[in-house]
Amino acid sequence: MAGIDIFIADDEPHIVRALSFVFERDGYAVETASNGAAALLKIKETKPKIVFLDLIMPKMTGDEVCRTIKQDEQLKDIYIIILTCKGQELDRELSISSGADSFINKPFSPKEVLKMVKDILGS
């Protein structure tokens, strides 16, 4: 399963579906998970370039997954984007302290997210 570009982990299936739809249309290889523990396993296996993590997920929260990835020598270069809720200061603090590279506020515009992904993967 090599060559995965983007990984999306969110327990809200509609969000996963919307994001993967947009990325796949632009030709990116996408993999998904609906909980934190499954996400971590699949990320270790597929080594994607970008990971989207929802903060509140069953089994393992987004910031925990992020921290684990950033402590792993082999995975720490993965670009991690945390999906947070706007106005929730705690969410932002959590994403910063967990070592995430960036965060996006919900609700987001898929177009802008796509642009962000292109910028990251292009550079």
Add this chain to the structure above:
Amino acid sequence: MKLWLRASILYLSILSLLPVCFVSGGAESPVRFLFFPVIAVFSLYFSSRDLYFAGLTFTILFPLMYLFSPSAQIHLSQVLAEISAFFFCTLAGGFISKRIYQERFHYENAISTFHGLSEALNHKNMNLQTALDALSEAHKKLQEYDKTKTDFISNVSHELRTPLSSIRSYSEILLNYDDIDAETQREFLQTINGESVRMSAFATEVLDLIRIGSGKLGTDFSSLDPTELLSESERIIRPMAMEQGLELILEKNAALPDVSGEKNQLIQVMVNLLNNAVKFTREGTITLGAQSKEGFVEFYVSDTGEGIFAEERELIFEPFTRIAEHGVNRPKGSGLGLSISKGIVEFHGGRIWVESELGKGSTFFFTVPVASKPVSGIEQFDHGMQDRAIVHYKPILVVTYDTVSRRCLRKKLEEVGYHTLGADTPARACDIIGTMRPGLIVTEIPDDWEQLETLIRLAREAGIRILLTTIHIHAGDEPALAVHGYVSKPFDKYEIQALLKSYQVKAEPVMIVSPDRDESRTLQVILGAAGYESVLFHEGPLAVESCKSANPGAVFIGSFVKERLEEILTGVRSSPRTGNVPTFLILGAALNKYVKPVTMSPAGRKAESKSLYKLVGEIEKEYSKGLE
């Protein structure tokens, strides 16, 4: 000491000093002038009046001594010098002594003023401390409330954002890509639709919860058949259960009394519990039913799901608490369903709770009061519930032995917008608060003090306030039990002082009648400190007997059982000498801040209707305190 006695002592002391001076230096020696300051210092210990008196005596006696002394050969000028020296000394001494006395008087005055002030300050300080405690408690409550509110808003915004995210993403995708196939387009539109439905359902729930929080639920109460409620709820949930492959069992129970409530609200509770059961059960059965419990119908919904952790069994009834932390993948809900159910059930005067065993399943219970005349003691008021707006949703529990007075008070309370419950004994009241949570308990002094103390303890544990009254409400009954006031343990000197002062009790011996010797002795000490002498009696009849001759300023009566109390009060009242004596009741240690005694002067029949209004006023005041 008398003036002449003090003056003589002074006089003799000076006389005894004189020879010392003369012997040491002779009549002409200047050493004798040392004698004058000695007198001056010595005179400090006497009052100015003593000194003037002694000085005068000296002024007269001294020259006479010289003149009539047979060996005297003294010039007149020397005599005059001696006289003036003495006169000057005593005057100076007198002046100094007077000043010292004045200073001392001022000083003592200042000390006593200071003592008074410090005592007053101490008392003020105590009051302030109490006020401060109350204030900081109120502040803490406000802060908690504020936090709850902020959390609530942040939770609501979080819950609204999730469906909004989906709606925004999908609508943007549909707008930006025009080559999406029809099937995907339809899927996205369906999601948008589904999420908007979810959002509006959530908004309704939030509004429901806010309405419950402010006590503004609809009050279209009627008599409802529990069986009908159950079967209607079952009909609503059956398709969902079938879809999940779960078995749904409705346990029939023919002997159920009608309940009093709002049909839609009760169905909402039932459906919500069933909904949760279906959501959290992967396989097995969901059972619903109801059974009759003293004055209530107890509904239940049990499932064969994973069960709920013990520490979560209370928490799940709070808004936005979902059980997801334990790592089990559980379906999402709004997190408001159970709080709404709790609000509705409590509004109906019932209680909701869950019993659960991990790995085996959970059973949710809720009780609803029965509609008509009840079984054993717990009565549901049948008049007027439908046509009157009940403003306050937590009921008031009225505990009196006498049915007429209970009805009378309950009627009055319902007229001013309260939902009420009744019980004839504290024991019955204890049973009631085991099943539901009234906003306030109004109770009279019962036959059994121990029962009352149990009730007080239970109520305190449940955070319910108690109003204690000795008034017989029903007209025509002499309010034999009414007393002028209460003193509660631990005794407070200032409180008792203020109480006695307000009834203008003079310092005549005050009578303490109590079977509890420790109690009476403590009170006696406190009364002593407050400036009242007291006589102790440990038996009622003896006290009544001596009351007729003793003429006490006030009577304190300890925790006797009701008949005894009545006997003593009647005895005291029937004596012409003590008929109007203020009577105070000593309350046990259990009657603390949760109990607010209502006192009424025993004014006889005329004041009865007035006292009822006053009592209702007190009840309203206390009730609103309980809501804070």
